[in-house]
Amino acid sequence: MRALLAPCFALGFLTLSGCTAVYTVHPLATGEDNGDAPELPGTWISSKDKDDKFCIQKDDHGSYSLVLSDPDSKAVEVYNVDLVRLDNQLYGDMVYHKAYFNGKDYDGPAGSVDFHVISKLELSQTDMSISILDSEAIKDANKTGYAPLDFIDTDGAMLLTSSTEDLRWSLLHYSDRLFADSDSEHYVKSTETGEDGLPLTTCSAIPSPPTP
Numbered sequence: 001m002r003a004l005l006a007p008c009f010a011l012g013f014l015t016l017s018g019c020t021a022v023y024t025v026h027p028l029a030t031g032e033d034n035g036d037a038p039e040l041p042g043t044w045i046s047s048k049d050k051d052d053k054f055c056i057q058k059d060d061h062g063s064y065s066l067v068l069s070d071p072d073s074k075a076v077e078v079y080n081v082d083l084v085r086l087d088n089q090l091y092g093d094m095v096y097h098k099a100y101f102n103g104k105d106y107d108g109p110a111g112s113v114d115f116h117v118i119s120k121l122e123l124s125q126t127d128m129s130i131s132i133l134d135s136e137a138i139k140d141a142n143k144t145g146y147a148p149l150d151f152i153d154t155d156g157a158m159l160l161t162s163s164t165e166d167l168r169w170s171l172l173h174y175s176d177r178l179f180a181d182s183d184s185e186h187y188v189k190s191t192e193t194g195e196d197g198l199p200l201t202t203c204s205a206i207p208s209p210p211t212p
Contacts, residue, residue: 020135023115024160028084028093028167035083035090039125040064041201043190053190055203056081066094069205076100076205079117086172092119092130103207115159118167120179128187133160134180147174 029035041064046052055067064081078100082093094117099106122129135158141147147170152159160167170178192200 021157022118022133022135022138022160023157024118024162024167025115026160026162026164026167027082027095027116028091028118028164028171029082030164030168033082033084035085036062037083037090037123039123039189040083040128042199043192043203044128044187045190047186047188053187055205057202065097065203065206067203067205074102076207078206083121084168086168086175089171089175090121090123091171092121093117094119100207118171120175120181122184126189128189129184130187131179131181131184133178137178137180141170141174141178147178 040056041058043053043055055069057065057067059065059080064083066079066081067076068079069076076099078097079094080097084091084093096114118133120131122131135153138147138149138151138158138160139153142149142151149166149170150161152161162170190200194200
């Protein structure tokens with residue numbers, strides 16, 4: 001598994017207390033979703049801890065990159081994020097892209113598999129709340145049959161194996177019962193600006209490619 005980012009923990013950031021990591025084999029996004037969010041790019045800082053932060057920038061192909069960096073270890077993780085709107089609710093479909101250590105590419109172990117992390121987002125120009133899938137709620141949904149999501153349960157992590165279609169159906173009908181909204185994390189957008197006086201929307205932590 002090469003999902004370096006667990007929903008509960010990533011380089012010390014995005015900490016959600018008491019949670020079990022939930023990954024999905026299949027994406028939530030289909031490539032046809034119109035999940036654009038102009039307010040999303042920028043640096044987001046936890047309302048609880050100013051050291052808990054991440055940067056998001058928009059890519060040329062229309063999706064987003066989420067960048068986590070740790071100055072102490074000089075590690076940088078980059079995730080591709082596709083936005084999905086289902087019944088006016090915004091979701092993030094995040095999957096590992098690459099990592100850098102000391103400014104050099106790190107590909108990870110051979111044969112690694114990239115799993116997806118699904119989050120529910122409440123977003124405005126300056127504020128964002130992030131909720132993650134609740135593993136206990138998913139177990140209950142599977143047991144009672146109201147949102148029968150298939151999964152493999154391991155120590156400290158849950159891997160959803162349901163299809164993209166089943167994931168979308170379950171979130172469309174039972175989103176309020178499948179996410180740990182009570183443990184959501186609140187972030188505030190940084191007010192840093194560039195030389196042009198406009199808010200920064202690119203992530204400086206990503207190393208620049210070497211000059212040919």
